Amino acid sequence: MNGLTPGMHLVLVLVTPLVGAIVAWVLGSRGYTAVRQSAAVTALITLVAAIWLVVRYLMSPEAAAGQPYGVVTLPWLVDGMFDVRLSLGLDGLSIWLFGLSALLSLTAVLVSWKAIQERPVGFYVLLLVLETAMLGVFAARDVILFYVCFEFTLVPLFFLIGIWGHDERRKAAIKFFLYTLAGSVLAFLGLLTIVLWNASHTGTVTFDIDALTAGLAAHPLPMNAEGGWLQLIVFLALFAGFAIKVPIVPFHTWLPLAHVEAPTGGSVDLAGILLKLGIYGFLRFSLPMLPDATALAAPWIFGLGVAGIVYGALVALVQTDLKRLIAYSSVSHMGYCVMGLFALEPVAVEGATLQLVNHGLSSAGLFALVGMIYDRYHTRTIANLGGIAAKAPWLAALFMLFTFSSIGLPGLNGFVGEFMILAGSFQRAWGGVSAAWRTAYLVMTCLGVAGVVLGAWYMLWAVERVLFGASREPPKGAGTHAPGTPDHGHDAHAHASHAAATDDLAWYECAALLPLAVFVFWIGLVPATFLGPTAGAVRGIMQPSARAFAARMQETRVPAGTDVVALPTLSHTP
Secondary structure, three states, rough: OOOOOOOHHHHHHHHHHHHHHHHHHHHHHHHHHHHHHHHHHHHHHHHHHHHHHHHHHOOOOHHHOOOOOEEEOOOOOEOOOOEEEEEEEEEEOOOHHHHHHHHHHHHHHHHOHHHOOHHHHHHHHHHHHHHHHHHHHEOOOOOHHHHHHHHHHHHHHHHHHHHHOOOOOOHHHHHHHHHHHHHHHHHHHHHHHHHHHEEEEEEOOOEHHHHHHHHHHHHHOOOOOOOOHHHHHHHHHHHHHHHHHHHOOOOHHHHHHHHOOOOOHHHHHHHHHHOOOHHHHHHHHHHHHOOHHHHHHHHHHHHHHHHHHHHHHHHOEEEEEHHHHHHHHHHHHHHHHHHHHHOOOOHHHHHHHHHHHHHHHHHHHHHHHHHHHHHHHHOEEHHHHHOOHHHHHHHHHHHHHHHHHHOOOOOHHHHHHHHHHHHHHHHHOOOOOHHHHHHHHHHHHHHHHHHHHHHHHHHHHHHHHHHHHOOOOOOOOOOOOOOOOOOOOOOOHHHHHHHOOOOOOOOHHHHHHHHHHHHHHHHOOOHHHHHHHHHHHHHHHHHHHHHHHHHHHOOOOOOOOOOOOOOOOOOOOO
């Protein structure tokens, strides 16, 4: 692959899942085994190519300088007044999420190895198409291409939930689609406003993200009554689309149902990647392009993040369905990413960016394991499960590992991200806000710390009930039907002999989970490997908003050439 230019290498990674989807479709006549093997090979090739691209990026001078890498630009809609291009590239903000998308796509294929028996061709084709859309979001450097990929992720997941989901799959699919589509339309209107505002000052209708960022720095949207508060209106439009994607409380109501009803492979992609698109959108557009509106809204969105942490944890505590418990834990843990991002403190924002990867690993692992438990016992009701550790020690060990990762055990990846977010938030509360806001920030940050305790409570309590204690066989009719089967209830006892023979992990399940476990330890023990390449890009992106926030809190305008804030800040050494 060294003979390939970085741009062609990037295009190859993006195109491979689409080619694999066509191959899987053609092989459909040869049976289920050929289709799933084809999908696994495609996902593996894509992952290997993506890993090598990441390595090439890390070794490149662009990485050291914080510049885009592998940029390739092709004309798309360039007639008349428009200049829309197929512009692709990676930078420090997108590189790890791009790699995570390729990794979890292979996990999604492998965890569906035996779970999907009905219509496997459509299932695996949609998984591979979804992979291309996810990769495209993080590689896009043009607003239209970003929005197309951002929006197109809805389509495969809509069908994956609606066809291969559980009892209420159609309701979940429609609710998921309508919620996210409504927010995305508003976000698109906000992005078009940015494009038109830039065009009114430059005379060129460009959709290039870098050009728009530079243009709005030179001639920002008005943030006053004379200008109609246009910057704030655009910020709210983008917020509608990105907040629903995260999701930020109270825009989260579509998520638990979608997670519970989705097939395991869909839940892996949804929790691991698609929930990250909202935070990525804030970082890519809101913070660098709309700094004054971001500064105005930051305390309130910081508070919404804290509310999500506490609310998600408390609701998770009372869940009786194991998958729904993990779904609400995602609401809680994504609250930390929101909290860190809108603390607008360098360490907190870097921690939030790393936590996107951390949550992707831990949540994908937990949803995969819940699916494996369901495949064996055909129930997710916690009261009907117990003693699994005695029958499936490897399954139990990995469940505990991803649980410890989720609750932030020192030495594992979750600890690094949460520690940076909370440390940066306390730094903001102690020395980076005005006296009027100091108490509120301290209280909110302390509630964030309380969320760590609540997270350990509901996760460890679930582990104790599901994995340990007396072995409990689920009662007859306790489970719902398996994904991809007709709409009728399952007799749990009909599968008792199968479960007894296959309680512990099969080879394909180990292959799905062990790479995630490696990164759980790697990030936890050597976090600088992952923080270093992103630090320059993240700090550059957040600097306009952090400067505007400092000016608002100090009630003075910080000169354009000064640092992010005049107050001392925490920092890490990559």
